[in-house]
Amino acid sequence: MPDLALVTAAEISRLAGVTRATVSNWRRRHPDFPAPSGGTEASPAYDLASVRAWLAARGQLPADSPADALRAKLTTKAAPLWLLPLVLAAGRMGPGELKDVIALPDEILMSRLGLAVEPYHDYVPGIDNQRYRDESADLLRALLRSVAEVGAVPTAEALAEYNSDDMASGGNYQTPVPLSELIADLLVTPGEPYPATVFDPACGGGGLLIAAGTRGATELYGQDVVAGLAAQAAVRIALETPNAGVTVRVGDSMRADGFPGLMTEAVLCAPPYGDRDWGHEELAYDPRWMFTLPPKSEPELAWAQHCLSHTPQGGRVVMLMPPATAERAAGRRIRAELVRTGTLRAVIALPAGAAPPLHIGLHLWLLQRPYQQTTPAQHVLFVDTAAANARRTDKTATRRPTADWPALSSLVLGTWREYDLHPDAFDAIPGTAHAVPVVDLLDDAVDLTPARHVRATPAVAPPEELAATALAVRDRLRRAAAGLTALSGGQHWPPAGSTARDWRQATVADLLRGDALSLVRAPLMVHRAADASRDESDQVRTLTTQDVLNRRPASGPAERAGEEITIETGDVILPEILHHGASVARVATDADAGHLLGRQLYLLRPDPTRFDPWFLAGFLAAEDNLNAAANGTSIVRVDVRRLRLPLLPLSEQHRYAMAFRRLHTMRVAADLANRLADEAARVLSAGLTEGALLPPDTDT
Structure with a gap:
C-alpha cells in the first residue's frame, strides 16, 4: 500500500500500537479525529497522512521502538x-x-x-x-x-x-501458554524420557509443539489448514526449540493428511470446535475410523480417531475438547468403544476461564492406543477441577474468572500421575477425582462428564468438629473484615481543585536514556533446574505472571538459562501482556528478593535518588497509561518504553507513593477477606447439607 493511501480502523490500531477499541474511542470522543475519506459506512477508510499527523500531535505515533517502526512500515507494505x-x-x-x-x-x-x-x-x-x-x-x-x-x-x-483477520477460522482458538504447558506435561512419566516424536494435526501458531519441544521432544510435526498460521508455527517452533527437528505443512488434516503413515510417540491437539464441514461424506470409508465413522455432528470424535491413527500401540494422545463431546447422544457409540477398549484413560474438566471460549469449562481427554493381546484398562479417571479452582478464582475488572495455574497444574498432574502409576488402586479425592470402573460407564448414555462421576457426597465430619472449624473460620473472617474496614475508611482524599492536575511527563524510554531507570527481562530460552540443584531450587522460586496478578509470593519452579534475572528489593515488575484489559505493577519486597524473574515480565529498577518505586508502580499500572502503550488484538502486549510518568520532586513522589502503598494493602486485605468469606460459606453450607450443623436460631 503506498504512503498516500487510505487506512482502515484496524490498520490505524496497528500503526499506533493500540487496540481497536482505543481507535473506536478516539473516533467517538475527539471531534478533530480525521473524517473518513473513503471505504464504506460499515468500514470507513481514512487518509494515512492525516491520521499520521493527528497521532503525532497527540504523541501517539510510535517512534522509539523498532517493533513499532516495523508495524508502521507494515501498514504500507503488502503480504508480510x-x-x-x-x-x-x-x-x-x-x-x-x-x-x-x-x-x-x-x-x-x-x-x-x-x-x-x-x-x-x-x-x-x-x-x-x-x-x-x-x-x-x-x-x-x-x-x-x-x-x-x-x-x-x-x-x-x-x-x-x-494478518490476524485473514487467518481467523471459525472454531479455532489460541491455546493459552499455561494450558499448553499443562497439556505437554501430561506426557511426562516419572523416570522415563519425554516422548521424542510429537505431532499436532491442528497446530495453529505452534504453542503445543513448542511446549513439547522445550520438555525434550526432538522431532516435532505440525499441520494447519491456514497457511499463515502454519508459516508462523514453523518459525516460532524453530526459534523456541532450536535443538528439535521441525516439519510443518499446510492443509486440511482430515481431507488431506500431510503426514500419511507418520507414527509418533505422542499427539497433542486442540481441534477446531463444532466444524461440521470436516469431510463426513467423502471420508466415509477412510481407514482411520477404528471405532466407526463419526456422525457429521461429532467432528471432535473424528479428530480423536485421526490423532490415534498417528500413534503406535502404547502411543498417547492429549486433546482439548468441548464439554458437549462427553455427553452428546450422537457420539455415544464411539464413546462406548473408547471406554470398552481401554483407549480412553482420563477426562479432566477445566474451570471456565482457563481457555477460550472463556464462558465454558473445556475438557482434556487422555487417550492411549491399546496394546494388542493385553487386558484393556478396567477404569477411567475423572477429574473435576472446576470446584477446586472456584475457591481460588481471581476476579478481574470484567468479572471473568481466571485459572490459578500453579494450583491447577499441580492438582491435575499430581492426580493423573498417581492414577497412571496405580490405576487399579487409586484412592478417590472426594469431590475432585474418581476412577470409575468401565462397566459402570457403559450404560445407555455413556456420559463422560467428570462432574457426574466425582461429585459424590464426601464423608460427613463429626458435628462438633465441623462446628469448631466453622467457628474458627468465622473468627478469622471477622478479623479480616475489621482490618479491611479500617484501611478503607478514615482519611479524607481531597480533590485536586476545579480541574485535574496537569504534569510534565516523560516516557520510560526517555528515563532509560537518562539512566533514571534500568529495564531487564528474563531470557526467552530457559529450562528447569537440574535435580543436582534441588536443594537450591526448593528455596529459590520464579516469580510468574500469575503471581504478580494475584499478589502472591513467587511460586514457579526455579529456571536456569545462564542469564537469569535475580529480583532485588525495590524493583518494579509489570506483566508484558494485558489480562482482560487490566494489569498491576508489583513492588518487590524483601520476601521477593533473591527469587528469579519469570518470562513475560518487565523489571524496572529505579534510581532511588530520582524515583520512589511505589510512585513508579502506581502510575505505570494506570489503566489509561497501559491502554495507550498497548498493541495487539487477541494477545494485547504492553510496550513498557511508551508508558509515561509524571516528573515530580522526590518529596512529592513520596506522598503519592504512600497513597499507592495504602491502596495495595487494602487490595491484599480484600483478597484475604474474600477468600475467608468463600471458605466460611463453604464450611457452613456443607455442614447444613450434611446434617452436621443446624440453622442459627432466628430469635437471636
Whole structure:
C-alpha cells in the first residue's frame, strides 16, 4: 500500500500500537479525529497522512521502538508473511552480525539477506521464494532492528497481528501458554524420557509443539489448514526449540493428511470446535475410523480417531475438547468403544476461564492406543477441577474468572500421575477425582462428564468438629473484615481543585536514556533446574505472571538459562501482556528478593535518588497509561518504553507513593477477606447439607 493511501480502523490500531477499541474511542470522543475519506459506512477508510499527523500531535505515533517502526512500515507494505523466513534467519544471527548487516548499503543488503534466507524458504510452508528489491530496504531494516532489540519471536508475532483477520477460522482458538504447558506435561512419566516424536494435526501458531519441544521432544510435526498460521508455527517452533527437528505443512488434516503413515510417540491437539464441514461424506470409508465413522455432528470424535491413527500401540494422545463431546447422544457409540477398549484413560474438566471460549469449562481427554493381546484398562479417571479452582478464582475488572495455574497444574498432574502409576488402586479425592470402573460407564448414555462421576457426597465430619472449624473460620473472617474496614475508611482524599492536575511527563524510554531507570527481562530460552540443584531450587522460586496478578509470593519452579534475572528489593515488575484489559505493577519486597524473574515480565529498577518505586508502580499500572502503550488484538502486549510518568520532586513522589502503598494493602486485605468469606460459606453450607450443623436460631 503506498504512503498516500487510505487506512482502515484496524490498520490505524496497528500503526499506533493500540487496540481497536482505543481507535473506536478516539473516533467517538475527539471531534478533530480525521473524517473518513473513503471505504464504506460499515468500514470507513481514512487518509494515512492525516491520521499520521493527528497521532503525532497527540504523541501517539510510535517512534522509539523498532517493533513499532516495523508495524508502521507494515501498514504500507503488502503480504508480510514473506518476511517470516527472514525473521528466522535473523533470529539465528548473533547481535554483532545483525548490527553489521543493518549497516550495509541497500544493494549489498538485498544480496546478503537473499543468501541468508535461502535455506529457510522450503522450511517455512506456504511461502514462495522471494527476491528482495531495493525498495524493500527500509522495511527489511525495520524488521532486523526489531529482531535485534525485542527478539525474533515478538517480531514474528507483530507480523501475525497484521494478518490476524485473514487467518481467523471459525472454531479455532489460541491455546493459552499455561494450558499448553499443562497439556505437554501430561506426557511426562516419572523416570522415563519425554516422548521424542510429537505431532499436532491442528497446530495453529505452534504453542503445543513448542511446549513439547522445550520438555525434550526432538522431532516435532505440525499441520494447519491456514497457511499463515502454519508459516508462523514453523518459525516460532524453530526459534523456541532450536535443538528439535521441525516439519510443518499446510492443509486440511482430515481431507488431506500431510503426514500419511507418520507414527509418533505422542499427539497433542486442540481441534477446531463444532466444524461440521470436516469431510463426513467423502471420508466415509477412510481407514482411520477404528471405532466407526463419526456422525457429521461429532467432528471432535473424528479428530480423536485421526490423532490415534498417528500413534503406535502404547502411543498417547492429549486433546482439548468441548464439554458437549462427553455427553452428546450422537457420539455415544464411539464413546462406548473408547471406554470398552481401554483407549480412553482420563477426562479432566477445566474451570471456565482457563481457555477460550472463556464462558465454558473445556475438557482434556487422555487417550492411549491399546496394546494388542493385553487386558484393556478396567477404569477411567475423572477429574473435576472446576470446584477446586472456584475457591481460588481471581476476579478481574470484567468479572471473568481466571485459572490459578500453579494450583491447577499441580492438582491435575499430581492426580493423573498417581492414577497412571496405580490405576487399579487409586484412592478417590472426594469431590475432585474418581476412577470409575468401565462397566459402570457403559450404560445407555455413556456420559463422560467428570462432574457426574466425582461429585459424590464426601464423608460427613463429626458435628462438633465441623462446628469448631466453622467457628474458627468465622473468627478469622471477622478479623479480616475489621482490618479491611479500617484501611478503607478514615482519611479524607481531597480533590485536586476545579480541574485535574496537569504534569510534565516523560516516557520510560526517555528515563532509560537518562539512566533514571534500568529495564531487564528474563531470557526467552530457559529450562528447569537440574535435580543436582534441588536443594537450591526448593528455596529459590520464579516469580510468574500469575503471581504478580494475584499478589502472591513467587511460586514457579526455579529456571536456569545462564542469564537469569535475580529480583532485588525495590524493583518494579509489570506483566508484558494485558489480562482482560487490566494489569498491576508489583513492588518487590524483601520476601521477593533473591527469587528469579519469570518470562513475560518487565523489571524496572529505579534510581532511588530520582524515583520512589511505589510512585513508579502506581502510575505505570494506570489503566489509561497501559491502554495507550498497548498493541495487539487477541494477545494485547504492553510496550513498557511508551508508558509515561509524571516528573515530580522526590518529596512529592513520596506522598503519592504512600497513597499507592495504602491502596495495595487494602487490595491484599480484600483478597484475604474474600477468600475467608468463600471458605466460611463453604464450611457452613456443607455442614447444613450434611446434617452436621443446624440453622442459627432466628430469635437471636
